[in-house]
Amino acid sequence: MEAETKYEMEVKKYVKKGFKVFFMILIAILFAFLIGFVIMWLWNWLMPTIFGLTTIGYWQAIGLLVLAKILFGMGNHSSKGKSMKKERKRKMEDWCKSRKEFADWKHYDNFWKEEGEKAYTAYVERIENESKNEQE
Known part of the structure; x- marks a missing residue:
């Protein structure tokens, strides 16, 4: 049964x-x-x-x-649609990251005026001294 x-x-x-x-x-x-x-x-x-x-x-x-x-x-093909959504999401995340990184550049001019030029000059002198020491 x-x-x-x-x-x-x-x-x-x-x-x-x-x-x-x-x-x-x-x-x-x-x-x-x-x-x-x-x-x-x-x-x-x-x-x-x-x-x-x-x-x-x-x-x-x-x-x-x-x-x-x-x-x-x-x-809309579902397999394409999913990959396109992922691609769009990835691009948005990249854009947000680059936007945040770009926002940090607003301090660049002040940094360069206060510390950058001195730091760059010191770096160039150090590299030149190292190359002179290697040649001797």
Whole structure:
């Protein structure tokens, strides 16, 4: 008795999955037809009036959609989208770091006037003395 209920539950689970897949495919097909009609309707409403173009049929509207997809790559691919989000986040972090580092430069002129020139002169003298000592 238990074995039958176990198998029945598994069958019900697969039947539910099958219905979900079937309805998802059905919805996708209906959506594709709807998009084609919307494109056709918009074209036939706008283009002849604005640009003096001829009207198009349903399959021509689908062709336009496919052409736009090829030319412009409409839609977001999930694998690309995730890497693009990571890249955008990385760029933002770099920008924030560089901005903070740049903010430290507001003190540069004062430092150079007070200590930098003396420190640089001392550094040059030390390097020259070291090179003279090595030559001797």
